[in-house]
Amino acid sequence: MHEAAEQYAFGKDATAVFSRQYELEFNSDDKRKKDGADVFTFFKPVLILTSKARELLKSIAPESFLDIHVRSPNPDHLGVVVDAKLVGAFNRELSEFDEYPNGLVVYKLVLNRLVVQGYDVFRVDENPLSIYVSDRFLEAAEGVDLKGLDFKEVRAL
Incomplete structure (x- = not known):
C-alpha cells in the first residue's frame, strides 16, 4: 500500500490506491500489542481510521477524502485517502x-x-x-x- 500511496500523492498514478483491496497486518513484531489508535498515518496520504475517526472526518471535511478498500484484523478499520490537494x-x-x-x-x-x-x-x-x-x-x-x-x-x- 505504501508504494501505491506514494504514486497517488505525487500524481504518478491517480488510480493506484483504488485498484485493489489491501490486506493490513498490525503489530506483526509483537502480537500482544493493542492497536489503540483511531488514526494510522503510516501510508500518508492514505489513512487507516476507526469508524469514530471516519465519522469525524465525514462531519468536518466530507469533500476532502475518498474511501479505499482495506481488510484489517480489526473489523472497525476503514481506509481513506486525503484527496484535497x-x-x-x-x-x-x-x-x-x-x-x-x-x-x-x-x-x-x-x-x-x-x-x-x-x-x-x-x-x-x-x-x-x-x-x-x-x-x-x-x-x-x-x-x-x-x-x-x-x-x-x-x-x-
Missing part, C-alpha cells in the same frame, strides 16, 4: 526549503491563508505526503478524544 497554498517566500529535481525538502512551511481558507483537511501540491488540518478540525478531534494523531502548528499568512 491545494495548488498555491505553499508560501515560497516565507517557507524554508531546499529544491531538488525530484521535489522539495521542507524544513519550515508557511501556508497562504487565502488559499487554505475554508479547507479543514488537505494536502499541498509541494509537500503532498503531509496532511494539514484546520483549527476547527483540531478542536473537533480533541473534543472526541481521537487517538493516534500528532499535531504541529503551521503558520498561515
Whole structure:
C-alpha cells in the first residue's frame, strides 16, 4: 500500500490506491500489542481510521477524502485517502526549503491563508505526503478524544 500511496500523492498514478483491496497486518513484531489508535498515518496520504475517526472526518471535511478498500484484523478499520490537494497554498517566500529535481525538502512551511481558507483537511501540491488540518478540525478531534494523531502548528499568512 505504501508504494501505491506514494504514486497517488505525487500524481504518478491517480488510480493506484483504488485498484485493489489491501490486506493490513498490525503489530506483526509483537502480537500482544493493542492497536489503540483511531488514526494510522503510516501510508500518508492514505489513512487507516476507526469508524469514530471516519465519522469525524465525514462531519468536518466530507469533500476532502475518498474511501479505499482495506481488510484489517480489526473489523472497525476503514481506509481513506486525503484527496484535497491545494495548488498555491505553499508560501515560497516565507517557507524554508531546499529544491531538488525530484521535489522539495521542507524544513519550515508557511501556508497562504487565502488559499487554505475554508479547507479543514488537505494536502499541498509541494509537500503532498503531509496532511494539514484546520483549527476547527483540531478542536473537533480533541473534543472526541481521537487517538493516534500528532499535531504541529503551521503558520498561515
